[in-house]
Amino acid sequence: MAVVDISSARPVTGDQEQLxxxxxxxxxxxxxxxxxxxxxxxxxxxxxxxxxxxxxxCRLLEFSDAGAVVHVHVASGATIANLPHDxxxxxxxxxxxxxxxxxxxxxxxxxxxxxxxxxxxxxxxxGFAILVVPASAGGRVICALVxxxxxxxxxxxxxxxxxxxxxxxxLAGAVQRGRHERALxxxxxxxxxxxxxxxxxxxxxxxxxxxxxxxxxxxxESTSLRTALSRLSxxxxxxxxxxxxxxxxxxxxxxxxxLHERSRRHARPLVRVNCAALPPTLVESELFGHEKGAxxxxxxxRPGRFELADGGTIFLDEIGDLPLDIQVKFLRVLxxxxxxxxxxxxxxxxxxxxxxxxxxDLETAVTQNTFRADLYYRLSVYPIQLPSLLERxxxxxxxxxxxxxxxxxxxxRMISKVPQAVxxxxxxxxxxxxxxELENVVERAMIASTGDTLQxxxxxxxxxxxxxxxxxxxxxxxxxxxxIETVLQRCGWKINGRGNAAERLGVHPNTLRFRMKKLGxxxxxxxxxxxxxxxxxxx
Numbered sequence: 001m002a003v004v005d006i007s008s009a010r011p012v013t014g015d016q017e018q019l020x021x022x023x024x025x026x027x028x029x030x031x032x033x034x035x036x037x038x039x040x041x042x043x044x045x046x047x048x049x050x051x052x053x054x055x056x057x058c059r060l061l062e063f064s065d066a067g068a069v070v071h072v073h074v075a076s077g078a079t080i081a082n083l084p085h086d087x088x089x090x091x092x093x094x095x096x097x098x099x100x101x102x103x104x105x106x107x108x109x110x111x112x113x114x115x116x117x118x119x120x121x122x123x124x125x126x127g128f129a130i131l132v133v134p135a136s137a138g139g140r141v142i143c144a145l146v147x148x149x150x151x152x153x154x155x156x157x158x159x160x161x162x163x164x165x166x167x168x169x170x171l172a173g174a175v176q177r178g179r180h181e182r183a184l185x186x187x188x189x190x191x192x193x194x195x196x197x198x199x200x201x202x203x204x205x206x207x208x209x210x211x212x213x214x215x216x217x218x219x220x221e222s223t224s225l226r227t228a229l230s231r232l233s234x235x236x237x238x239x240x241x242x243x244x245x246x247x248x249x250x251x252x253x254x255x256x257x258x259l260h261e262r263s264r265r266h267a268r269p270l271v272r273v274n275c276a277a278l279p280p281t282l283v284e285s286e287l288f289g290h291e292k293g294a295x296x297x298x299x300x301x302r303p304g305r306f307e308l309a310d311g312g313t314i315f316l317d318e319i320g321d322l323p324l325d326i327q328v329k330f331l332r333v334l335x336x337x338x339x340x341x342x343x344x345x346x347x348x349x350x351x352x353x354x355x356x357x358x359x360x361d362l363e364t365a366v367t368q369n370t371f372r373a374d375l376y377y378r379l380s381v382y383p384i385q386l387p388s389l390l391e392r393x394x395x396x397x398x399x400x401x402x403x404x405x406x407x408x409x410x411x412x413r414m415i416s417k418v419p420q421a422v423x424x425x426x427x428x429x430x431x432x433x434x435x436x437e438l439e440n441v442v443e444r445a446m447i448a449s450t451g452d453t454l455q456x457x458x459x460x461x462x463x464x465x466x467x468x469x470x471x472x473x474x475x476x477x478x479x480x481x482x483x484i485e486t487v488l489q490r491c492g493w494k495i496n497g498r499g500n501a502a503e504r505l506g507v508h509p510n511t512l513r514f515r516m517k518k519l520g521x522x523x524x525x526x527x528x529x530x531x532x533x534x535x536x537x538x539x
Contacts, residue, residue: 019163022052023170030174035181039073042174047075049145049167053160056150060171062143067098090118093132097144103132104156129154133164135172142172217254219402220395224387228255235382236262241334243319243379244357246386249436249506252357255386256315259355268312271305276318276508283326285342294343304341306333310350318508319379320360320371327372334378354379359511389431389438396427399435403442404454413446417453425460430479432515433506440506481519484512493523 026045033041042060050058060073092115096103105111106129108122122128129149134141145168218229235242236259244252253272260270278286285295289304305314316322322330333339337349356379365371389396400423404415422445431437441456448457487501494500495509502509516522 016159016163018052019160019167022048023163023166026167027170030170033174035178035185038174038178040076042073042171043076045167045171046073049164050075050147053147053164055147057146057148059146059148060143060175061094061097061146062175063098063141065140067141069094092118093130093146097132097134097146098141100134100136100141102134102161103130104161105130106156107153127153131156131161131164133161133168135165135168137172137176143168143175145171217402218251218258219398220392221398222387222392222395224391225395228384228386231382231384232259233262235259235384237264239264239353241354241356241379241381243362243381243383244355244386245362245383246359247388247434248359248508248511249434250386250388251435252386253315253317255384256313256317256355256357260313260315260353263313263353265312265353269309270313270315271309272315272317273305274317276321280323283323284329287326288329288339288341290342291344294341298343301341304339306339306350306352307348309352311352313353313355316354316356318358319356320358320362320365324370324372327375331372331375331378334375359508389434393427396438397423399438400426400442400454403439404446407443407446411443411446413449414452415446415449415454419453419455422454422456425456429460430483432480432483437506440504480515481521484516484519484521488521488523493525 026048030038030041030045046058046060049055058075061069062071062073064070092112093103108119108128111119111122111128118128127150131147131149131154132144133147134144136142145164147164218225232255242256242259244255246252256272257270260266273287275283285298285302285304287304287306289302289307290298292298292301329339333350333352334354337351338347339350340347360371362371362376362380366373366376397418400418404418407413408415426438426441433440441460442454444457445454449455484501484505487504488495491499491501491504495502495512497503502512505512507515
């Protein structure tokens with residue numbers, strides 16, 4: 001609607017020069033206002049504008065990008081309740097202002113046909129005059145300054161409208177600045193949350209190293225253990241890659257932590273990755289990280305373990321279970337320290353020392369084409385063979401007391417005596433699960449012991465007879481076969497799962513299956529199937 005000039009209506013009060021000066025004042029005030037003080041500053045500005053032109057009410061409608069009113073700013077001291085703002089009744093006004101149209105109504109008969117509710121209100125009040133001045137930024141309407149003149153007719157002179165447009169533009173700039181600052185603050189909050197999470201991850205990794213696992217956890221004075229520790233001391237201060245080999249349960253992770261703590265990288269984190277526990281589809285993402293949207297479920301960018309270990313050490317446990325396609329990318333990191341996140345073409349570099357561990361015979365795996373020869377030679381720069389518990393029986397008494405002291409507080413026990421018969425049984429046992437199995441047996445015995453004397457929760461049926469444990473290998477196979485069958489019978493021949501045979505024996509389920517096949521151990525159901533197939537008459 002065009003600006004209306006009604007000679008019979010009384011002129012608008014207020015000096016135009018005063019409005020020009022007010023524009024300068026409000027510009028300074030709004031520019032200096034903080035984000036938290038911006039809404040009160042806009043309210044104060046509306047009060048000053050209304051006072052300068054003797055308006056009955058002064059509002060600022062703030063629009064969303066879609067053109068909907070998202071907020072109504074009012075003059076200081078006024079409230080929404082005492083303002084005639086009804087979105088349905090004023091839909092005609094909002095539609096025009098949202099399109100960037102200037103609305104100037106000097107008296108009720110100038111209202112458009114769709115302003116039904118407003119016309120009824122004007123007739124009851126005996127008059128109506130309003131001016132709506134939209135303000136845009138970036139091609140979109142940001143807000144609209146609404147001047148309610150009350151029931152008396154008003155003459156909206158072009159010079160006055162021009163100055164009110166200037167004031168509306170100043171208010172729009174303040175609204176836009178507030179939106180940008182709120183978005184920036186939101187982004188900063190997200191970044192701070194991500195940084196806090198990374199910091200927490202690093203703190204957790206460092207604390208996990210220092211609180212539970214320490215170099216003192218490697219207990220024993222046997223010749224085989226001292227040989228391994230001597231090699232550890234030689235290589236620890238260097239940056240050379242180390243390959244820890246030996247049966248499951250011999251303490252490869254303890255050796256890795258001891259290597260890191262004695263290295264020049266001890267101030268940086270040691271990041272552990274169990275390659276056998278990672279699903280094949282997630283191995284690459286876990287090691288090298290991924291970008292947001294790289295695959296289903298990648299809702300945010302995530303750094304991989306190599307990035308977390310930058311400047312420190314990465315311990316790759318069960319490296320023999322790494323898929324062949326990942327071995328190629330892993331070899332590149334070893335050679336050049338370079339990789340790409342999943343879903344990204346940007347090459348990243350890291351400075352990481354690698355410690356790998358496996359219970360597999362990697363040389364055999366190379367000949368069977370399940371492990372890359374070049375990766376094996378790159379990993380085995382400095383191999384350390386960890387002895388099994390059978391090779392260090394003289395360390396068992398020290399280990400028993402170490403585990404007793406470790407678990408006493410948590411279990412509420414005060415064990416001060418270990419009968420010689422119990423110690424002899426522990427020293428004579430075969431320990432297929434090595435140190436890990438010994439710790440489990442000692443913990444179970446502590447739970448079963450109610451006094452100050454350690455008592456086994458059940459007899460170790462295998463391992464009695466002293467010298468029989470240095471008998472020829474076929475006798476050792478027979479002993480292992482009997483022990484595995486006994487444990488499997490107690491577990492209902494279930495291999496996987498918490499508390500089942502593999503966990504009780506302290507070995508990986510695949511290791512147990514390999515030993516069962518090697519020793520000829522089969523469940524009654526499997527034996528019955530074989531027997532049925534053997535006696536089945538031919539057709």
